[in-house]
Amino acid sequence: MAGEKAAAEKKPAEKKPSQKKAGEKKPSQKEGGEKKKKVKRHHASRNPVLARGIGRYSRSAMYARKALYKRKYTAPETKIEKKKKEKPRATIIKPVGGDKNGGSRVVKIRKMPRYYPTEDVPRKLLSHGKKPFCQHKRRLRASITPGTVLILLTGRHRGKRVVFLKQLDTGLLLVTGPLTINRVPLRRAHQKFVIATSTKVDISGVKIPKHLTDAYFKKKRLRKPKHQEGEIFDTEKEKYELTEQRKTDQKAVDSQILARIKKVPQLRGYLRSTFCLSNGVYPHKLVF
């Protein structure tokens, strides 16, 4: 009704300007060329006003008077709707073994639930900003830049001074000894458990191979229980095995870095040494 009222008021207002427009359009049309379509002339309101806000005819009467039964428009099909037409596959044909089984079965991809809980799960309140780990924002302290010498504080390499290479996608820091200096291989370190010193090695031209990602460094675990209760703890990889790829990657990175370390006097000896506290040395007073 509100829409109709607006339309009804619009049209008597448009009466005069519409005639003016028509008058204007025709000469422009003739000027523009006769190839353009006929500009539709707007009819005056077919619903005379009895009092303000009240028309003579009802909704259904107006429907007939405006001949909307033959004027039905659909919105143009958007690309999204075009894409939606492609329905996903509902069933799949899987091969089946054994004689006399007829080779294959038609299997539903999305099956009906096998269990309905007795009580419905209550509707959760809206929350926002709860992202999964892979979408978290990774931060890096300003004091840690490529080439910084870091002091590792935890792990088997605690106290060792190590060269920072880059930050990986999960936020962990890729770090290397280099191996020949302090037996720290290409390894991941956590930003929080590291002290950044102000000593920097110039790593501007060093190319770090692109396959060194988190997946490369992730610990591998066997997860196939063989139902042997006595040996479960042994089958899981406790022993780390060096692969040839790790060795080649280590050499590739270290050779570039070692050249740069040798340029700075005493840096090699510095990286070989370990960090320790002694009497009278207070970390909060030290400048790193």
Add this chain to the structure above:
Amino acid sequence: VFKRFVEIGRVAFISFGPHAGKLVAIVDVIDQNRALVDGPCSGVRRQAMPFKCMQLTDFVLKFPHSARQKCVRLAWEKENINEKWAATRWAKKIEAREKKAKMTDFDRYKVMKAKKMRNRIINHEMKKLEKMASKKGKKPKLEKAPKSEKAPKSEKAPKPAKAQKAQK
């Protein structure tokens, strides 16, 4: 007993407060606890300052009491207090303390290595002397002691200088 006195023109070192670490000249005494003080060449405006935060130095300037800043400045520059101060052991100790506090981890390592080397040389020479002393009598020891003591002293000088250069 007392060698440095509060007098007009005495240069004092400010030990704490907003102007800690600067030199000022005492221009006038206000009362038992405060002095009118001015440090034109050290960035201290003419102001009252309690004696407690001042530590007297060996330098005295010549100007009449309540002399204006221009006079204090002239006297200061005539005596060249800034350079004289920097040459005193006091100022050098302060500077060394500051440098030590600013040392980075790498600098500490370099200093450790330098000290180690220096100590090794000294101990080596000492061992030599002791050996000679134990072998021969006292007379030859007196002749040889001053000569070999000079050697480690000259080696001492380059080591801390190297450490300071490394720190910079």
